[in-house]
Amino acid sequence: MRWFRLALFAALPAAPVLSVLAWRGHLEVYETVLAWTAVVGLGAPLWLPFAVNVRRLARFAGRLAEGPFEPGPRLLPAPAATDLAGAVQRVQRALEERDRRADDLKAEALRLLDALPDALLVLGRDGRIARANGAARALFGESVRGSPVATVIRHPALLDAIDTVMAGGAAGPVEVDEPGQPKRHFEASVDVLPAASNGGPAILVALRDRTAAKRVEQMRADFVANASHEIRSPLATIVGFIETLRGPARDDGEARERFLGIMAEQGTRMTRLVEDLLSLSRIEMNEHTVPGGHVAVAAVLARVRDALAAEAAAKGMSVTIEAPSDLPSVRGEEPEIEQVVHNLLGNSLKYGHSGSPVALTARHVARPSVGGRWPAGGAVAIAVADRSDGIAREHIPRLTERFYRVDAARSRRLGGTGLGLAIVKHIVNRHRGHLAIESTVGVGSTFTVTLPAA
Ligand SMILES: Nc1ncnc2c1ncn2[C@@H]1O[C@H](COP(=O)(O)OP(=O)(O)O)[C@@H](O)[C@H]1O
Ligand SMILES: [Mg+2]
Known part of the structure; x- marks a missing residue:
């Protein structure tokens, strides 16, 4: 029926011409009908492919609208339609490429956000956490997404700031102390994110870890x-x-x-x-410049012993030195190495038992088991061992803090400043060395400084 209507429509222009010819008497009625039928029939090969193409185009457009286009068997016979299919495919490929690039960019942006040291939370209008970067997940747990912010952040001042910003106000930075061991300290800021996609304002909460500072x-x-x-x-x-x-x-x-x-x-x-x-x-x-120079350790030990001979004699203490003749030099600045030994021997003479011996020893260590990287020549370990009341275990990690003393009154009485071991620690660090403290209560202590061999 449809085809028939189309044929009639296509033959329509011939109808008035044939009618005029019939009216003027040039054609009989049956001739007119015959001629018009011929026009309808013979015209078909001309317009039929066109009509078929139009139909196929419509179907093709429908398929395009439904989803991704796959070039299957020939959809369209006409060359123009094939061109069209090619063009559509190219547009589609460009779109796919753009999508892929957008995905890559998004993934990269998320990786960047994850790598940021600041904890970032994005809140939706409903006050739930829509996004949390790596630092935020480390801080609040892996499953914070979707939780109401009030269940995650319990700091009243920060929650107030979030409410203020949600209500359209502005809030300055908020200091946040997180309890726990070790106690952590943050500076938080709350801002509205521009162009929130879901309509409502998205809020960005950024927490900067200021614990170290x-x-x-x-x-x-x-x-x-x-x-x-x-x-x-x-x-x-x-x-x-x-x-x-x-x-x-x-x-x-x-x-x-x-x-x-x-x-x-x-x-x-x-x-x-x-x-x-x-x-x-x-x-x-x-501290950040590596010292140059070579230091002969045995000579330093002897000099320090002489410098402190009066202190040793006053307490009836003897100082022995043990250093092999083939001991390598150490890399460093002589006055600083001398100060290290001076401070350590000074302590042993101060806190050691009267009349007890103090042993100064130096030995070559080919592959030190302590500290970080050592030169190919290994290291030299300088040890100062005394006999004393010893140092209780809990004090040992803190001895190198400035002004830290086990017994402040005793240290002051003996002329101590509480800075000797802090100085030792700094010098050893500057020389890329290592300080080890061992002590047994009631027996004595050994302070060992390991320094890179020259
Ligand atoms: N050889 C040692 N024997 C026992 N205690 C020591 C020894 N060396 C250091 N200490 C303890 O470490 C503290 C810190 O030492 P230091 O920094 O040299 O300060 P100071 O000797 O001036 O008090 C001392 O007050 C003392 O309590
Ligand atoms: Mg001291």
């Missing part, structure tokens, strides 16, 4: 407080005695001598403290 700040503050305290007490003693000497003890010769002695002692203590502080800051300043 905070610790450095705290250490600096503690250090200044400790140093001031250490300087203030001898200063107060000296000022106090000056007052006494000017007033009540003005004419007491015996008291004056005693007080001047104490004042001199306190002055020396302050000098020692300032010297140690200066050493520490100098070493800290150079």
